[in-house]
Amino acid sequence: MCEKCRENRERIVTGTSMQRATLAQIAETAGVSVSTVSKVLNGRDDVSRDTRAKVDSALRRHRYVRRGASLDPAVRTVDLVMSGLDGSWPASVASGMEAAAYEARVHVSIHVARSARSAPHAAGGTAGQDWVDRVLERGSEGVVLGLVEPASGQLARLRQADVPCVVIDPLSDPPPDVVSVGTTNWAGAYEATSHLLQRGHRRIALVTGPPDHLYARARTAGYHSAMAAAGLGPAPELIRNGTYDRASGAEQVRALLALPEPPTALFICSDHMAIGGYEAVSEAGLRVPEDISVVGFDDLPEARWVSPALTTVRQPLKEMGGSALRTLVRLLNGDELETPRIELATTLVVRDSTAPLR
Amino acid sequence: MCEKCRENRERIVTGTSMQRATLAQIAETAGVSVSTVSKVLNGRDDVSRDTRAKVDSALRRHRYVRRGASLDPAVRTVDLVMSGLDGSWPASVASGMEAAAYEARVHVSIHVARSARSAPHAAGGTAGQDWVDRVLERGSEGVVLGLVEPASGQLARLRQADVPCVVIDPLSDPPPDVVSVGTTNWAGAYEATSHLLQRGHRRIALVTGPPDHLYARARTAGYHSAMAAAGLGPAPELIRNGTYDRASGAEQVRALLALPEPPTALFICSDHMAIGGYEAVSEAGLRVPEDISVVGFDDLPEARWVSPALTTVRQPLKEMGGSALRTLVRLLNGDELETPRIELATTLVVRDSTAPLR
DNA sequence: CTGAAAGCGCTTACAG
DNA sequence: CTGAAAGCGCTTACAG
Numbered sequence: 001m002c003e004k005c006r007e008n009r010e011r012i013v014t015g016t017s018m019q020r021a022t023l024a025q026i027a028e029t030a031g032v033s034v035s036t037v038s039k040v041l042n043g044r045d046d047v048s049r050d051t052r053a054k055v056d057s058a059l060r061r062h063r064y065v066r067r068g069a070s071l072d073p074a075v076r077t078v079d080l081v082m083s084g085l086d087g088s089w090p091a092s093v094a095s096g097m098e099a100a101a102y103e104a105r106v107h108v109s110i111h112v113a114r115s116a117r118s119a120p121h122a123a124g125g126t127a128g129q130d131w132v133d134r135v136l137e138r139g140s141e142g143v144v145l146g147l148v149e150p151a152s153g154q155l156a157r158l159r160q161a162d163v164p165c166v167v168i169d170p171l172s173d174p175p176p177d178v179v180s181v182g183t184t185n186w187a188g189a190y191e192a193t194s195h196l197l198q199r200g201h202r203r204i205a206l207v208t209g210p211p212d213h214l215y216a217r218a219r220t221a222g223y224h225s226a227m228a229a230a231g232l233g234p235a236p237e238l239i240r241n242g243t244y245d246r247a248s249g250a251e252q253v254r255a256l257l258a259l260p261e262p263p264t265a266l267f268i269c270s271d272h273m274a275i276g277g278y279e280a281v282s283e284a285g286l287r288v289p290e291d292i293s294v295v296g297f298d299d300l301p302e303a304r305w306v307s308p309a310l311t312t313v314r315q316p317l318k319e320m321g322g323s324a325l326r327t328l329v330r331l332l333n334g335d336e337l338e339t340p341r342i343e344l345a346t347t348l349v350v351r352d353s354t355a356p357l358r
Numbered sequence: 359m360c361e362k363c364r365e366n367r368e369r370i371v372t373g374t375s376m377q378r379a380t381l382a383q384i385a386e387t388a389g390v391s392v393s394t395v396s397k398v399l400n401g402r403d404d405v406s407r408d409t410r411a412k413v414d415s416a417l418r419r420h421r422y423v424r425r426g427a428s429l430d431p432a433v434r435t436v437d438l439v440m441s442g443l444d445g446s447w448p449a450s451v452a453s454g455m456e457a458a459a460y461e462a463r464v465h466v467s468i469h470v471a472r473s474a475r476s477a478p479h480a481a482g483g484t485a486g487q488d489w490v491d492r493v494l495e496r497g498s499e500g501v502v503l504g505l506v507e508p509a510s511g512q513l514a515r516l517r518q519a520d521v522p523c524v525v526i527d528p529l530s531d532p533p534p535d536v537v538s539v540g541t542t543n544w545a546g547a548y549e550a551t552s553h554l555l556q557r558g559h560r561r562i563a564l565v566t567g568p569p570d571h572l573y574a575r576a577r578t579a580g581y582h583s584a585m586a587a588a589g590l591g592p593a594p595e596l597i598r599n600g601t602y603d604r605a606s607g608a609e610q611v612r613a614l615l616a617l618p619e620p621p622t623a624l625f626i627c628s629d630h631m632a633i634g635g636y637e638a639v640s641e642a643g644l645r646v647p648e649d650i651s652v653v654g655f656d657d658l659p660e661a662r663w664v665s666p667a668l669t670t671v672r673q674p675l676k677e678m679g680g681s682a683l684r685t686l687v688r689l690l691n692g693d694e695l696e697t698p699r700i701e702l703a704t705t706l707v708v709r710d711s712t713a714p715l716r
Numbered sequence: 717c718t719g720a721a722a723g724c725g726c727t728t729a730c731a732g
Numbered sequence: 733c734t735g736a737a738a739g740c741g742c743t744t745a746c747a748g
Contacts, residue, residue: 041742110467302660392725724741
C-alpha cells in the first residue's frame with residue numbers, strides 16, 4: 001500500500017474527507033507517464049497490454065475515481081431504488097430493467113430506500129442520509145424508483161442536480177412533471193370481473209387495496225364498471241380493503257364467507273391476498289374453484305406454485321422495469337416524451353381457480 | 359436560448375454527444391471574468407449581489423451543471439454478477455448483499471452474465487464481450503458471482519486486473535485460490551434424513567441434483583451417512599437425479615411411486631423439485647403428509663406458499679449474500695482470510711409436509 | 717507504443 | 733469587489 005493510500009486510510013478513520021488520487025500519483029505508482037495513464041482511463045487502444053495492466057492495478061490501488069464519470073456518454077450509470085429486494089415483485093422489475101440496461105449499454109446500481117433514521121452512519125457526520133444522498137454521492141445520472149414514493153423535497157433535490165427520475169407504479173398521484181410507468185389497472189380489473197360475470201357469477205366480491213392508493217382506486221373503479229355493465233349495482237358488503245399481504249387476504253375472505261349471503265366468486269387485487277383467500281376458503285370447508293372462484297392480480301410466480309393454479313391479471317413487471325429504463329435513457333438524452341404517464345397493458349391469465357357458477 | 363445551447367440541442371437530435379457549457383461561456387454571457395463565475399459556483403462571499411445575480415442568470419441560461427462534484431473516492435463499487443435475476447434465489451442473495459453493502463458503504467452494481475454469443479453489440483466492435491469485460495469497463499473493484507461458474511480464463515483476467523472475486527455456491531470444485539461462500543450441504547442432508555428416520559420412516563427416497571454438481575454430491579453423501587447411521591444400506595432404486603426444476607421433481611417422484619415397493623418418505627434436494635413432487639403425489643391419489651412425507655431443500659418463499667407448507671432445509675441465502683460482500687470487502691482491504699471456503703450452517707425448518715410413519 | 721509539450725477548464729492567491 | 737495571472741488536473745496531437 002502506497003504512502004498516499006495510507007494517509008487516505010487514516011483520513012477515513014478520522015472522518016476527514018479523503019483526497020482524490022491524481023494521475024501523477026497513479027503514473028508514479030505504475031512507473032509510466034501521466035499521458036499513458038490518461039490514455040488507459042479513456043480506453044484508447046494505443047497502450048500495450050502490459051502497460052495497461054500496470055496502470056489498471058495502480059488505479060485500483062489508489063481507488064481512483066473519475067471526476068464526472070458521466071462525461072463518457074457510452075458508459076452511463078443509473079440507480080434502481082426499491083423499497084426492498086426480497087420477493088417476486090422487485091426481482092421481476094429488476095430483471096426487466098437490467099435486460100433493457102444491457103441493451104442500452106447502461107449500468108445499473110441497486111439501492112434499498114431506507115428511512116433516514118435507520119441509517120447506520122447517521123451519527124458519523126452524514127446524518128439524514130437518504131436514498132437521494134446515496135444517488136448523488138454515487139454520481140448516478142438517473143433514477144428509477146420502484147415501490148418508493150418520492151417526497152416533494154427529494155424530487156426537488158434531484159431536479160436541482162439535474163438527475164431525471166422515473167417512478168414505477170406510484171401509490172399516489174405524482175406531480176404532473178414526474179414521469180411514471182404503471183399498468184392499466186382499471187382495464188385489468190374490468191377484464192377480471194367480466195371473466196367472472198361471463199361464467200355466470202353475479203355475487204362477486206372485491207378485495208382491493210387501501211383506498212388512498214392510486215392503483216387500488218383504479219382497480220375498484222374497473223370492478224364497479226364491469227358490474228354496472230352487467231346491470232349490477234354496488235353491494236357495499238361485498239367490497240373490502242386489504243393491505244396486499246397474505247394474512248390480510250385471509251382475513252377479508254373470512255369476513256366475506258361469514259356473510260348471510262356469501263359471494264360465489266372473489267376478485268382479489270393481489271396474488272398474495274388471493275393465496276391468503278385460499279386459506280380462508282379451505283378453513284370454511286369449501287373448495288376452489290368448485291365452490292367459489294378466485295381471481296388474483298399481479299401474476300407473480302407464486303400464482304403458479306399454489307394449487308389450484310391461480311387465475312390472475314398479469315402485470316407485465318419485467319416490461320415495466322424495461323420501459324422505465326428506456327424512458328429514463330430518453331430523458332438523459334434530452335428527448336421529448338409523448339406522455340409523462342406510461343401505462344402498459346394487463347392481460348388476464350386464466351388458470352384453474354375459476355369455474356362456471358354451479 | 360444561447361447559441362451554444364442551440365448547438366447542443368442540434369447535437370442531441372443528430373445523436374452527437376452534448377457539449378457541456380464552460381465557465382468561459384458563462385462569463386461571456388454574464389459579462390464578467392471566469393474567476394468571478396468560479397467564485398459564484400463555489401459559494402464564495404466576495405461577490406457583489408448584482409454580479410452574483412448576473413452570473414446566476416447566465417448559469418441558468420446555459421443549464422450549467424456541476425457533474426460529479428460530490429463523487430467521493432471513499433465510496434467503492436462492486437459488482438454482483440448472476441445467471442439471472444428472476445426468482446427467489448437471486449432476490450434473496452441480492453437482498454442480503456445489498457444490506458451488507460449498505461453497512462459497509464459500498465455500492466452494488468448488478469449484471470446478468472450472458473454468453474458472449476448473445477451479446478447484442480457483438481457485431482459493433484465489442485465482440486466476445488462477457489461479464490468480465492463489463493466489470494472491467496465499469497471499473498468495479500470486486501465481484502461476487504451468484505450461480506455463475508467462472509471459467510479459468512475469466513478468473514485469470516480478473517486476477518491480472520487485480521479485481522478480487524467471491525463465488526457463491528460453486529457448482530464444481532473451484533481452484534484453491536478462489537474464495538467461495540456456500541452452505542453445509544452435507545450436514546443439511548444428514549439432518550433432513552435423520553428427521554424422517556426419527557419419525558419411523560425407513561424407505562426414504564432421495565431426489566438429488568446432477569451428480570457432477572459439488573453440492574448435489576455433498577447432499578447425497580449426507581443422506582447416505584444418515585441412512586447408514588440407522589443401519590440402512592444403499593437402495594439404488596430409491597436414489598434419483600433431477601435437474602432442480604419443478605417438472606423434473608414431478609418426473610422423478612412419479613418414477614419412485616411406480617416402484618413395486620414405493621418409498622414412504624421423500625427427501626428432495628430443492629424446494630422447486632419438491633413442489634413438483636407434490637403434483638406427482640397428488641396424481642397418484644396420495645396425500646402429503648398422511649400417505650407420504652416430503653422434505654425439500656432451500657427454504658425459498660415458495661415453500662410457504664404451497665399447501666401443505668413444506669418442511670425443508672433452510673439455506674441462509676441472505677446471509678450468504680451478506681457474507682460474500684463482507685468477504686469481498688476484506689479482500690479489497692488486503693486483509694487475510696482464515697479460509698478461502700466459507701460454509702454457513704443450514705437449519706431444518708419443520709412445517710406440515712412430514713408426519714410419522716403410519 | 718511512449719511521453720514531452722501544448723492546451724483546456726477550472727480554482728485561487730493576490731494586486732488593484 | 734474584481735479580474736489578471738499562476739497553477740492544477742487532465743487530455744491530446746505529435747515527435748521519436
